[in-house]
Amino acid sequence: MKKRSTLLVGLLVLISILVSSCGGGAAPTQQAPTSAPAPVEEATQAPAPQETEPAAPANLEPVYIGALLPQSEPGAPQAGTLILRGIELGAEYVNEELGGSVDGRPVEVVIGDDKGTPEVGATEYRRLVQEYNIIGATGQYHSSVALAAIEVAKELGAPIIMTQASSKAITETGYPQAFRTHLIDPVRALALVDFAKSQGYGKIGYIADNTDFGVGLSAAVEEAAAEAGLEVMSTIYDKAAVDLTPELLQLQAWGPDVIFNAGTGNPEHIIIDQAYEIGLFPETPMVATSDWPYRSDEYWQLHGDKGVGIYILTSYHKDMALTTAGQWFHDRYMQKYGEAPTYSSYNGFGDALILAMAAKIAGSTDYDAIINALESNEFEFWAGTVTFPKGEGALWHQWTPPVLITQYTAANQKQDEATLVYTFNYTP
Amino acid sequence: MNVTPELFLNFLIAGIMIGALYALMAMGITFIYSIMKMINWAMGEFYMIGSYAQWFLVSFFFGSAFWFLGVLATAVILFLVGLVVQWLLIRPMFSTGMERKDEYGTVVTIALALFLRNLATVLSGPNTRSPDIDLGRIMIGGLPVSGNRFAAFLGALIIIGLFYYLLNYTWLGRAFRAGSQNRVGIQTVGINVLRIDQIAFAIGVTLAGLAGALLAPVFNVFPENGAVTTMKGFEIIIIGGMGSLPGAALGGLLLGIVESLGSVFIDTGLRNVYGFIFLIIVLLIKPTGLFGEKERLS
Structure with a gap:
């Protein structure tokens, strides 16, 4: 019996480890060759897809892009999954349409589940660099994770392009490895406040968790x-809170004209339900400060009918003009997943494309050569082109996408059916 | 902020509502501890299984109108799962001559928690879910409360009542109480203590699963949703006194109220700190917890 119990415990631990590792990247470990950085003279446009460009030969050793994103709670695995879809299709696009990355080598994606937790994110980034010798990482969703990861990036050198981490502190560090193609908090805040003012709202109720994103x-x-x-x-x-009724009652007693819902993970949903429960929403309009309702x-x-009327801050709307790469992505995504891609997926796709092209x-x-290429070139994105200027403060290596606010006006609408109600014109 | 009497009452009601649900969770933990003298670190995962079971049963079998059948079926499922898990993983603690029971219990239940949580992630995918149950809104005092939450509150009170009846007015309950006092003694009167352990474990995890089923439409369903409730459950059993069921009930209510009022009068961001401050104050005044008893060592 003693043997049985020991065996059972061992078996359970083993199965736990096996199950938990199911979502991780499974590509074999290898050392990618490195060489001296190629000189980059001046800003040039990264290659656009050529119809004659051959697909990347499958027999060459791949180069790896690290997808560092949440795949489980307490992070936001839903967002992480959408970003990952984009990154994976980005690799497919590079391999099928652009003839691969460095020396025609195909791109493979390796995954690090950061669990929305800074220490896990830092460890996973280190693992991706040391185990796969990635050309760079992308996919960050949680600012707190991104802040931890760039400290390791500073040490190990692989660049990171932030896909949806918006804390201004990330690019304010001025680290050569930190790049971003997503809104920073001050711009997001300017857009939110400008929207409130345009609608005649004088009192703003803001609710968020105690993460870097929420507090920032x-x-x-x-x-x-x-x-x-x-x-x-x-x-x-507190991010671990399960019942937000007291917080919402407090806001309700203050009498706001609009609520900014900056929750992340499950609480972003809880806020809607519990605000509805106490009669705060939809009586008081609510703005989701990122595009998770998409x-x-x-x-x-x-949420069913309770979710009707919510405003959504986003950087994508179906009427936006897509690039050739963006259109390819849209069509392939529709074909593969049977629905239109969200901004999360678009940006994941674009960032993977940028990393692969920079290495090419x-x-x-x-790493120095790739960073140099990132700093010195224009890259085709899913909409428009991206550059990473050496700007001041948070504008260091920062490219800001369009800022839009849309609204769900009826139940069960898809993101493409949301009404565009506001466009923010940002000039740095 | 200007806190009016009406607003204060609203916060108090909100605290009591959540406190009753905390109590249900804590009672499962303390019940298992009182009988088997072991901490089940996977209680939150049984809460999670309960919430997934309710979502699945309501979505694919019973429908919204018969959600309560989902709760009953969840109880049966969790009870059976508890029987099997206890037989497979916990029983060897007592049926063999194991010397380090505490260490074994800790390792095996933490491993079980990891396994169940990761299994849920793999099976259910990344999306958060919720059973489609909408019981409208009702007014309690000046506070509008969702029917779902009120049903969960009432359900918790009914389950606590039934559990109280089971313990105090049935033969099985007397056996449980006797077992919690003297495991050797009950064997001398012909009670199979291993069977009592197995049933106690199953009942304990069923209580957690019922909390998960009742709260599924309120706090949603996702693989990690039991983690916070487990932490609260352990806080509560220390506040109420290890192994004390009235202590768990009162401790749950008090924790809910302390958190609700503390977040209003002090700072919402420190909600989880208030519970620990309250715990420390209780232990300073009464080191065994509110209803805990001093252990007599020979």
């Missing part, structure tokens, strides 16, 4: 609102 955006909203002459009441709750199947399954331009997997 809170400070930015307060600053932007003060300049615009609007009032703000911020409520920051995960429309999940959104409507969880550099002609090397050397």
Whole structure:
């Protein structure tokens, strides 16, 4: 019996480890060759897809792109999955349409599940670099994870392009390895406040968790609102909280004209349900400060009619002009998943494309050469072209996408059916 | 912020509502501890299984109108799962001459928690889910409360009542109480203590699963949803006194109220800290917890 119990415990631990590793990348470990950085003279346009470009030969050793994103709670695995779809299709696009990355080598994606937890994210980034010798990482969704990962990036050298991490502190570090193609908090806050003002809302109720994103955006909203002459009441709750009724009652008692819902993970949904429960929403309009309601199947399954009327801050709308790469991605995504891609997927796709092209331009997997290529070239993105200027403060290596606010006006709408209600014109 | 009496009452009601549900969770933990003298670190995962079972049963079998059948079926499922898990993983603690029971219990239940959580992630995918149950809104005092939450609150009270009846007015309950006092003693009167252990474990995890089923439409269903409730459950059993069921009930209610009022009068961001401060104060005043008893060592 003693043997049986020992065997059982061992078996259980083994199965746990096996099951938990199911989502990880399974490509074999290998050392990618490195060479001296290729000189990059001046800003050049990265190659656009050529009809005659051959597909990457499958027999060459691949180069690896690290997808560092949440695949499980307490992170936001839903968002991580959407970003990952984009990154994987980005690799497919490079291999099928652009003839591969460095020396025609095919691109493979290896996954690091950061669990939305800084220490896990830092460890996973290190593993991706040391185990796969990735040409760079992308996919970051949680600012707190990104902040931890760039500290390791500074040490190991592989560049990271932030796909949806928006804390301004990330690019404010000025680290050569930190790049971003997503909104920073101050711009997001300016857009949110400008929207509130345009709608005649004088009192803003802000609710977020105590993460870098929630706290950082809170400070930015307060600053932007003060300049615009609007009032703000911020409520920051513990990320582990399961019941937000007391916080919402507090906001309700203050009498806001609009609620900014900056929750992440399950609480972003809880806020809608519990605000509805106490009669705060939809009586008071609510703005989702990122585009998580675009995960429309999940959104409507969880909220049904209660979710109608929500405003959504995003960087994508179906009427936007897509590049050749963006159109390829849209069509392939529709074919593969039977639905239109969200902004998360578009940006994941674009970032993977940029990394692969930067390595191709550099002609090397050397990190300095890739960073140099990123800094010196224009890259075709899913919409428009991207550059990474050496700007001041948070504008270091920062490319800012369009800022839009849309609204679900009826139950069960898909993201493409949301109404565009506001466009923010940002000039740095 | 200006806290009016009406607003204060609303916060109090919100605290009591969540407190009753905390209590249900904590009672499962403390019940298993009182009988088997072991901590089940996987209780949150049984809560998670309960919530998934309710979502699945309501979505694919019973429909929204018969959601309560989902709760009953979840209880049966969790009870059977508890019987099997206890027989497979916990029983060897007592049926063999194992010397380090505490260490074994800790390792095996933590491994079980990891296994169940990861299995749920793999099986259910990344999306958060919720059973399609909408019981409208009702007014309690000045506080509008969702029917789902009120049903969960009432369900928790009914289950706690039934559990109280089971323990105090049935033969099985007397056997449980006797077993919690003297495991050797009950064997001398012909009670199979291993069978009592197995049933106690199954009942304990069923309580957690029922909390998960009742709260599925309120707090949603995802693989990690039991983690917070487990942490609260352990706080509560320390506040109430290890192994004390009235302590778990009162501790749950008090924790809910302390968190609700603390987040209003002090700072919402420190919600989880208030419970620990309350715990420390209780232990300073009464080191065994509210209803805990001093252990007599020979």
